[in-house]
Amino acid sequence: xxxxxxxxxxxxxxxxxxxxxxxxxxxxxxxxxxxxxxxxxxxxxxxxxxxxxxxxxxxxxxxxxxxxxxxxxxxxxxxxxxxxxxxxxxxxxxxxxxxxxxxxxxxxxxx
Amino acid sequence: xxxxxxxxxxxxxxxxxxxxxxxxxxxxxxxxxxxxxxxxxxxxxxxxxxxxxxxxxxxxxxxxxxxxxxxxxxxxxxxxxxxxxxxxxxxxxxxxxxxxxxxxxxxxxxxxxx
Numbered sequence: 213x214x215x216x217x218x219x220x221x222x223x224x225x226x227x228x229x230x231x232x233x234x235x236x237x238x239x240x241x242x243x244x245x246x247x248x249x250x251x252x253x254x255x256x257x258x259x260x261x262x263x264x265x266x267x268x269x270x271x272x273x274x275x276x277x278x279x280x281x282x283x284x285x286x287x288x289x290x291x292x293x294x295x296x297x298x299x300x301x302x303x304x305x306x307x308x309x310x311x312x313x314x315x316x317x318x319x320x321x322x323x
Numbered sequence: 324x325x326x327x328x329x330x331x332x333x334x335x336x337x338x339x340x341x342x343x344x345x346x347x348x349x350x351x352x353x354x355x356x357x358x359x360x361x362x363x364x365x366x367x368x369x370x371x372x373x374x375x376x377x378x379x380x381x382x383x384x385x386x387x388x389x390x391x392x393x394x395x396x397x398x399x400x401x402x403x404x405x406x407x408x409x410x411x412x413x414x415x416x417x418x419x420x421x422x423x424x425x426x427x428x429x430x431x432x433x434x435x436x437x
Contacts, residue, residue: 254329254431310371311366311368313367
């Protein structure tokens with residue numbers, strides 16, 4: 213993929229659900245990922261979804277994929293203070309090698 | 324616990340100098356990629372190595388080069404450093420050639436060029 217876009221900031225109250233949105237432009241995108249980056253740290257893979265899936269759930273995380281609209285979202289249930297971080301959406305095309313990242317969404321969890 | 328380790332964690336270099344960054348990939352991961360993350364931006368793909376051969380390159384000039392070794396370690400070399408090379412450099416490894424199941428990232432090397 214090439215262009216991946218995300219909203220830059222999200223503020224959420226502790227215990228509420230967070231929804232982070234991402235759009236991508238490459239219709240050949242085969243794999244879509246969500247990574248988390250805490251201050252001073254590298255990237256932690258949270259979850260990924262193949263393009264032939266609509267939804268994937270993993271404990272507090274739910275990924276929704278609308279392939280027609282090229283829209284990906286990550287829902288975090290019962291958001292905790294430890295969820296404060298930058299979240300990156302990334303895509304990869306099956307015949308390519310690179311991950312194309314968005315600019316990241318900074319999630320701030322307030323008490 | 325195995326993972327991806329990078330060294331050094333921080334580095335300051337002068338414009339025009341050369342730098343070598345090192346990465347030790349997770350055991351069994353024969354694909355390694357390098358990314359540059361400028362402040363406030365998402366990571367940008369530099370290149371990827373699979374079984375010691377470069378098999379993909381992003382939009383970076385030839386002064387960015389790399390090596391992968393049989394022991395799952397790799398290097399990123401940057402010649403003729405420029406101020407804009409200041410960034411966090413991330414190494415990522417995967418057991419699959421095309422990273423279908425995601426990449427494991429290291430914590431990065433913060434390079435400052437003055």
